[in-house]
Amino acid sequence: MKYSVDKEGFYGNFGGAFVPEMLFPNLEELEKNYNNIINDKDFKTEYNNLLKDYVGRPTPLYFAERMSEKYKCKIYLKREDLCHTGAHKINNTIGQILLAKRLGKTRIIAETGAGQHGVATATVCALAGIECVIYMGAVDIKRQAPNVARMKMLGASIISAESGSKTLKDATNEAIRDWINNPLTTHYIIGSVVGPHPYPDMVAKFQSIVSKEIKTQLYEKEGTENPDYLIANIGGGSNAAGLYYEYLENDNVKIISVEAAGEGIESGKSAATSVLGKVGIIHGSKTLLMQTTDGQIIEPYSISAGLDYPGVGPLHAHLLESKRAQFISITDQDAMKAGLEISKLEGIIPAIETAHAFAAFNYLEFKKDDIVVVNFSGRGDKDLNTYIEYFDL
Amino acid sequence: MNRIDKKLNKEGKLLSIYFTAGYPDLNNTQEIIIKLEESGVDMIEIGLPFSDPLADGPTIQDSSTQAIKNGMNSNVLFDQLKDIRSKVSIPLIVMGYFNPILQYGVEAFCKKCSEAGIDGLIIPDLPINYFELKYKSIFKDYGLYNMFLIAPQTPEERIRHIDEISNGFIYMVSSSSVTGSKNTFDSDQLAYFKKIKEMNLSSKRIIGFGVGNKETYNTAVQYSKGAIIGSAFIKHLKLKGVNSINEFIKSIRK
Numbered sequence: 351m352k353y354s355v356d357k358e359g360f361y362g363n364f365g366g367a368f369v370p371e372m373l374f375p376n377l378e379e380l381e382k383n384y385n386n387i388i389n390d391k392d393f394k395t396e397y398n399n400l401l402k403d404y405v406g407r408p409t410p411l412y413f414a415e416r417m418s419e420k421y422k423c424k425i426y427l428k429r430e431d432l433c434h435t436g437a438h439k440i441n442n443t444i445g446q447i448l449l450a451k452r453l454g455k456t457r458i459i460a461e462t463g464a465g466q467h468g469v470a471t472a473t474v475c476a477l478a479g480i481e482c483v484i485y486m487g488a489v490d491i492k493r494q495a496p497n498v499a500r501m502k503m504l505g506a507s508i509i510s511a512e513s514g515s516k517t518l519k520d521a522t523n524e525a526i527r528d529w530i531n532n533p534l535t536t537h538y539i540i541g542s543v544v545g546p547h548p549y550p551d552m553v554a555k556f557q558s559i560v561s562k563e564i565k566t567q568l569y570e571k572e573g574t575e576n577p578d579y580l581i582a583n584i585g586g587g588s589n590a591a592g593l594y595y596e597y598l599e600n601d602n603v604k605i606i607s608v609e610a611a612g613e614g615i616e617s618g619k620s621a622a623t624s625v626l627g628k629v630g631i632i633h634g635s636k637t638l639l640m641q642t643t644d645g646q647i648i649e650p651y652s653i654s655a656g657l658d659y660p661g662v663g664p665l666h667a668h669l670l671e672s673k674r675a676q677f678i679s680i681t682d683q684d685a686m687k688a689g690l691e692i693s694k695l696e697g698i699i700p701a702i703e704t705a706h707a708f709a710a711f712n713y714l715e716f717k718k719d720d721i722v723v724v725n726f727s728g729r730g731d732k733d734l735n736t737y738i739e740y741f742d743l
Numbered sequence: 744m745n746r747i748d749k750k751l752n753k754e755g756k757l758l759s760i761y762f763t764a765g766y767p768d769l770n771n772t773q774e775i776i777i778k779l780e781e782s783g784v785d786m787i788e789i790g791l792p793f794s795d796p797l798a799d800g801p802t803i804q805d806s807s808t809q810a811i812k813n814g815m816n817s818n819v820l821f822d823q824l825k826d827i828r829s830k831v832s833i834p835l836i837v838m839g840y841f842n843p844i845l846q847y848g849v850e851a852f853c854k855k856c857s858e859a860g861i862d863g864l865i866i867p868d869l870p871i872n873y874f875e876l877k878y879k880s881i882f883k884d885y886g887l888y889n890m891f892l893i894a895p896q897t898p899e900e901r902i903r904h905i906d907e908i909s910n911g912f913i914y915m916v917s918s919s920s921v922t923g924s925k926n927t928f929d930s931d932q933l934a935y936f937k938k939i940k941e942m943n944l945s946s947k948r949i950i951g952f953g954v955g956n957k958e959t960y961n962t963a964v965q966y967s968k969g970a971i972i973g974s975a976f977i978k979h980l981k982l983k984g985v986n987s988i989n990e991f992i993k994s995i996r997k
Contacts, residue, residue, distance in 0.1 A: 358872075366870070366873065367870060368841055368868045368869065368870060368873075369797070369868055369870070370797060370798040370867040370868050370892065371867070371891070371892035371893060371894050371897060371916065372798065372892075372894040372896070372916060372919060374870075374894075374896075374897065374901070375894075375896040375897065375898065376896075513801070513804050513805075513808075514794065514795065514804070514808065519795065520795075523795050523796075523797055526797050527797065527798075527800070527921045530797075530798065530919065530920065530921055531919060531920045531921060531924065532919070533896050533919050534896075534919075628846070629845075630842045630845060630846060631840075631841050631842040631845060631868065632795070632842070633795075633797075634797075634868070641842070641846065643846065644816035644817065644818075644843055644846065645793070645817075645842040645843035645844070645845065645846030645847070646793065646794040646811055646816075646843070647794045647795050647842070
């Protein structure tokens with residue numbers, strides 16, 4: 351298994367657990383237990399029931415006819431935007447809250463950038479009746495007011511991260527510091543396939559439901575489980591990990607990861623880690639990240655708050671290095687145009703993160719019979735203000 | 744013999760001071776080191792600032808952010824330390840997160856440390872196993888100690904292992920917390936100090952995190968060879984400046 355995590359928590363050269371000693375016991379507890387818990391029969395039953403009745407799974411695999419016509423291939427959309435809370439994020443938080451309960455934890459912490467993972471975490475904490483503390487950068491609290499309100503309605507406390515650049519990476523730092531301060535009672539629900547081992551693997555496993563469903567659904571529609579291409583947008587990389595998971599070892603299924611170029615790769619305002627990143631350590635993981643030559647972490651930029659993470663998950667760094675995945679960088683401008691186009695072509699308004707994946711079609715060529723599955727990772731409601739301002743709607 | 748061992752083998756309790764290099768001003772490094780030695784401190788930890796210091800509270804976060812703004816980085820630090828050994832004989836330890844060291848190149852970093860007369864490193868987010876596997880021999884080649892941390896939740900078996908592979912001292916984190924968050928010890932912490940003391944480890948222990956005044960220092964050294972003060976010292980520097988270092992040290996020790 352070339353693309354699975356190894357015993358030490360690495361994907362090839364990337365991953366591991368580069369954390370201060372204070373966090374060692376927390377991670378060891380998780381590492382020792384997560385696979386057993388996830389594979390436990392009762393856990394699976396509870397998880398699957400909640401995915402079905404609460405989240406609304408399976409999400410449809412929808413043949414996008416007009417888009418297929420335009421881009422001259424067979425395009426299917428995996429409709430994660432139809433999940434409760436409007437994105438794939440909840441697949442992971444449902445899994446982790448059940449895991450936290452089994453570990454006897456009584457308090458949940460999480461980081462959030464745009465607020466999507468924060469809302470998904472606050473939601474499952476309300477569902478489970480567990481205390482919830484969300485760390486969010488002071489800058490993000492200001493620009494994502496509706497999600498802040500949602501989290502409050504769901505009973506979560508929001509703590510403003512005032513350090514550093516006051517955005518997602520700093521919220522993550524603060525959540526990790528909270529975990530150092532509360533090692534026994536608290537479980538940290540990381541929102542992406544980032545952070546120290548075993549998080550990248552655990553989150554990928556919870557998101558793998560996406561590709562598991564596609565196999566069955568695609569077989570029903572096309573008589574094959576395997577598409578020719580998978581396309582996902584990538585910040586930390588959780589929706590991408592879910593889309594790819596079941597296909598990683600099958601080289602016939604090509605993988606295209608779409609990252610945010612922001613105002614352009616060379617503009618100094620970008621989140622194109624595959625081009626601008628160098629090997630380093632961020633949030634406990636050895637991966638590709640944007641940093642100065644001195645090793646200070648650079649604040650990334652994208653119009654999409656879900657893609658402006660300065661690194662990628664270690665699995666994705668490995669997929670890039672081993673050339674298993676092709677990376678494409680899409681600018682704000684291209685993504686916004688694609689968001690509008692997909693809305694008009696298919697009647698679905700995408701999150702700006704998701705719009706990046708659609709913009710990639712302008713830079714790719716497919717054969718007429720190619721089956722291309724795009725992860726429609728989230729709906730656009732949360733981005734309406736950005737769309738309004740951008741297009742003067 | 745490594746200067747750190749010499750100090751550890753001496754009679755009496757040790758006081759070690761952490762400061763962030765490049766703070767309050769970029770070029771304070773030598774002056775702070777010299778003044779700390781003059782005021783009778785036993786060891787110095789020179790903090791190489793990092794943009795995202797996970798184990799640190801607001802004081803060291805802020806000093807790190809400011810130091811980076813001031814222009815501090817590995818090259819500048821090594822330049823500032825070039826002739827430091829002609830001026831002081833106190834043990835000098837560089838403490839920093841792993842990423843800046845990784846970017847510099849671990850071997851190149853060790854070489855520079857060795858040339859500057861640094862005695863050891865503390866890298867809080869470099870896991871012990873990874874160090875043993877990848878870097879141990881490099882550190883040895885350059886005569887540098889790498890000191891490990893233990894914390895209240897560290898399992899006993901792991902403490903024994905750390906004790907076995909340690910050189911210099913074991914950095915004993917006083918509580919489950921980031922730096923600078925407490926200024927008294929509670930009964931749980933005292934029980935933990937006592938438990939570790941009674942394990943009769945072969946390595947000497949220095950207690951850090953939450954040591955910030957005379958009371959906490961005196962309590963900590965009842966259970967260890969010495970204690971480390973960081974955040975409280977940085978706060979003092981911010982408030983009273985480099986010229987009042989002696990005053991701060993006296994407030995702890997006299």
